Amino acid sequence: MKKIYITLLLSAIFVGLTKAQNTLPWKKRLKMAQDFQKEGDYYQAAVYYEGVYAEKKDKPEFTYKAGNCYYALRDYANAVKALGPVKDDNENYNKPGYKYASALKQTGQPERAKVAFNKFIKNYSTDNDDYQALKEACENEIKGCDFALNEKTHTNEAIKIELLDAKINSNKTEFAPIPFDDNVIYFSSLVGGTAKIYRSQRSGDNWSRPQVPQIFEGKMAKPHFGNGSFTEDNQHFYFTQCDLPDKKPSCAIYMMSKISDDEWSDPVLLPNYINEEGANTTHPYVVTTDDKEILYFVSDREGGRGGLDIWFTTRAVGSSSNNFTLPKNLGRNINTTGDEITPHYDKAEGILYFSSEGRVSAGGLDIFKSKGEKLQWEVAQNLGFPLNSAADDLYYTVSEAHGGGYFVSNRLASNKSATTDDDVFYFGENKIVVTISGMVTDAAFPDAGSLSEVNIKLFNEDELVEERMLSIAEYRFKLAPKKQYTIEISKEGYNVASFDVNTSDFVHSEDVIKDIALEIPSDEPEIIDWLAVKARIVPPEYNSRDNPYSFPQEPIDPITGEAYEGPYLEIYNEIKEDVADLSDESKLYYDGPDGELLPFMGEVIGNVDPPEEEEPVIDPRDNVYPDNDVAPEGTVYIIQVAAVRRYKSYKYEDLESIGNLAFEDIDGDIRRVLVVPEELTEDGLEGFKSKGDALNTLTYIMNNTRFENAFVIKVVNGERVGDGFRGWDEPEDGTSEVPNEGESVNEEYEGF
Template sequence: MIRNLLFILAALAILAPSAEAQSWRKLKKEAEAAYERGEWLTAAQTYDEAFRKKRKKEDLTFQAGEIYFTLRDYRNAAEAYRPIKDKNDEFPLVGLKYARCLKQDGQYDRAIQEFETFMQGYTGDTREILEEIIRVEIAGCRLGMEAPARANRDLEVLLPGEGINSDKQEFAPFPITDDELYFSSTVNGSAKILVSKRDGNQWGKGETPRNFPLIQNGHFCNAAMAPDGNRIYFTVCNDEEPVWNDVKTRCEIFVTKRVGAQWSQPERLPDYINTAGVVATHPFVVHQRGQEMLYFSSNREGGRGGMDIWFASRDLGLDDNDFSFPINLGPVVNTLGDEITPFYNREDQVLYFSSNGHVSIGGFDVFKANGDEVSWSQPENMGMPVNSSADDYFFALNPSRKGGFLTSNRVFAGNKIVTTNEDIFEFAKGGRRMIVKGNVYDRGSGNPIGAITVRLYEVMNDGREAELRSERFSDGRYSFDILPNRQFRVEVEAYGYQTEGYAFSSDNPEVFAYGQPTFLQQEGAPATVPDPPAEPEVPGRNLPTAPAEPAEPTAPVISQPTVPANPPAPNTPYVTTSRDPNDNNEYQTSATRHSGTYYKVQLAAVGAFSPERFSNVADLGEVQTELILARSLNRVMLADFFTLEDARRVLATVKSRGYEGAYLIEYIDGDRYGRVR
């Protein structure tokens, strides 16, 4: 009996690897089948699951990353690329793709590091070209880090309701009037041209334009009406690919002409515009000097890079389609990358277009250039709020020129939480100028505190934070300009005090000023709150109440971190610099540098460090210090936690023990990367 049992156990041990191998192979086949059916998200997730079962098969995570990247799921793409980001010989340019995903996810500081790392390790024949691409990408990251402080406060961006947008793709807005909008949507499967009318503040449900010709096959989209209203140019595009793509889906330009109250059967523009095998798309027309000028995007031969912007013209006195041969707008506008979605404002002689080849804060950004035909000024990035870390294009002014529309796959203030679909956004000039402001007081005495440092963060829908501003104020009062329809957190520091802060959302259309008084507690002082001094009323704010004295909690249960079998010995003091671009101070520490990602809790920043002051949290981790050399200030850290879940659990306990201003810091391979929510 025992012999039989041992035989069965041995057989199971032999078969176990085979069963495991079969499992990942089955998942791989399921992923391939899902991809062929056009179920790309399912395919990516299944490749991801297969890789977790068989991590030696790195092509599985590469396939997952490629699909996520195509779907513009930047975060999941970055996570899929991350294990192989340094293996560019096996997976060409994967390090570059990884860095671009970080950039378009708004992680500019990490993206800069990864762009630099990729370039340092690249030895291919195209190094000279890639060096220029990397230079532009890094400049875009730096521009993105500065963009919130430079945002155009005269523009307000809004997300129209369900009459226009859905969970599919909405794009190519073309306003006929300020209250009538042509646009394209894949809501019913294939892309189609729809029209919506505004009633008050509400946009009606999109419908097929009245008497528009019936098109049986393919996507038909990207409509642009001629200024006299007698022609509509649009594209008919290949519908063989399962996923619509504004740039890569092959399209040709057609025109339909007004005949009384009807529209004629579509006519394909000549072969020298619709060149065989290439993309011709994004038409836009203006009338000037007796000519109808057709601007469009194409990857036709003779261009600068991928997609370029071209123009052709025809005589307005004739009703034919006899356009001139297309002319490239030239190297000032067009780059080695892609330039798409032209919109030309004839009155101001300004061309608006989108590009991923000029310095952008995301992928495609909107730019403007003054000029005409082939003579253009240097393009200017439109900045925030027109642009974002995602893709932004199809910028179009409405006829009154008081506002307009654009297309973006950005996330938006809780109303849009993913980047995998693009929506139409409306913008209005003369937007609300909004501020956050407040005064800072000593919690014990109620007296104003003089010198303070205030940081403003934007809080993303997934909890990540991006530092927007960090400024010192000498009189205990602060004020920042902010944008509407966003979530923020304010953090206040002063020498000798614990850090405090509060969060708020700028989503009340009746409120233009946000903020609240902030009370800082001296290090080691009891937690009491005085009666607040008289302060001018600020609409829309919630005044703080005195925090209840918490009961002393028990220590949380922390899972043991996975560390090397032979962890490194404690270091002697060394000097290093944070990777956080908003905190580039040199600091001295003796903390152990671990491999991979881990976390520490920052308890306080003090002049003279005394271990006894922090003994009530010493049971939760190791108390460490980071001496900021330029300021003679010690950051007091509680370390180390190797999962975010553990770190957050400890942070909650730390706050309950009196460290209300504590927060988490992320470290990667021993380098300090900055704060996490």
């Protein structure tokens, strides 16, 4: 419920101390602070509480109240200052240490926040009824601090962000951007004291003065309206209307239909099985697939997982009635016990974007994505930086026509010095798209057309990205920027061919055409003694750490002075990348006779610091999925993170904290890299006995390591079942069967 309260209740923010602070007695000023707080003017209340505390240092309850007001306003910098004096007094005040730690996290101080969360839960009494819930919340927040501390790992440097100008953003809250046409944006704002939808048009780099479209004038039943979504044909518009009985938001979804070019119908309230009585229903987003209109929306209705959840309902495209299917919850791959809000579905990519405060986040609300639709979703992934920040980030929306997209945040920016209001930001991606395509022919008969039954593999460095068996040997791949690819082509009876593509070499998008001619092998194939090649490059007498070999920096034989070529150059490059480059001195040695090559690491001896107090050990994985769904005897789950030609151990060090690595060799030269638990199951099997445990581990891997394409495999009696899955509701056997999306209630609600 966090964002509903923020956007509707805390829109009036005043600045500056009044003269009364310096002239009235402290008791009078205290009474004014209490009155301001009752009226919902939290800023003035905080200022007066602080003024009283400055005079009455023996009454820390006043700085605690000031801190609470700043915290409610999301003025986290002032909340840190005000809560600091009472952060350890959980006996007399309501969890000030937790709010203090949260405020630190949302001011971009994850290291200090991590210490504060640990200290709070350590000092919080285990006798309190909410101890376990708070312990889990602190552990989740600490994981978020760790995520923020690894910001560089999770940053997409190609994304550029800008705060929209003052024509769009005011000192109030702006939210819910709707890109429309090439140069038009609709958005919602509290600039006039109530939420309304505005329209602005861009000309060059400038936006026009926003206006409330005439189609809304005189048609609203409630004072606040916003959060809109057009159907693809622009014939229907879904949006939210809210009022504030007893200062509590009450929101419902309405729909307007286009009658003519200049006329729209009055808003129609969606049926009460969507706008459930007693629940808040908001944030509609509509998408059309085949003959269905799918409406995703947010609600705290009964039957959810906790807080605000994302739901969906459908109706037939072109339907003139208000008849929808019964709403369905999107399930645990999307929803948590916290709030999930502002869904946006990118139809072209098949990806749902949404914001969540129930998952591991860098700040408060972070933006996540999940591939799928309706009831089938993959594990949610954090979008990382810079789209997410230490602040709240939400309302993510993609627009190809606008060359990027928009989102909403209360983050600080060059022209934004406070976190108390939300503003609309634009993002664009300097993305270079490289495609490579061609045909595979017989070198002896180049004019005979493409071959058939050709196997083609795409590797990113040595990791298998994709493999295809082509009945007609014409291939096409879309390549990511700043990657080193190898494409390998094989066919029975022909030599294997391969070539490299480094997309870092491209300064703009390009379509590359490369045809490949396969050759029939000669009768006397070349036999290479790879051990002898390796021994020539690194002599075997360097078989001790006490006797390391200085690896040459250039591929030149130090004895003959000749450049390495062919297999010698291949092995040289492999040793340099896998071993020598890991040593600060480019030295290496064999681990004993016939041992493995290891990098030489010098020892650094310095002052020994006294041991610090150990932090509690926290399972780094998300706990989104239940781990008590034990599989039948003989069934386990494993996680595949990669399939590689050459295994390089240093690339998998990030996985060591969450399980053991296992391997499967396939097709002779491809090795699957798997993650399994450290201990065997009761059946003596290697794998996760619980599907939920496997998915919790997968969630961590996809969000915290580079293996974002990892997936879970079901194994029954030692045999793989299906091609793998990434979500709780996805079929484990690889079928594409879709669960029932909801029953129509046509007979009951016909004609609404």
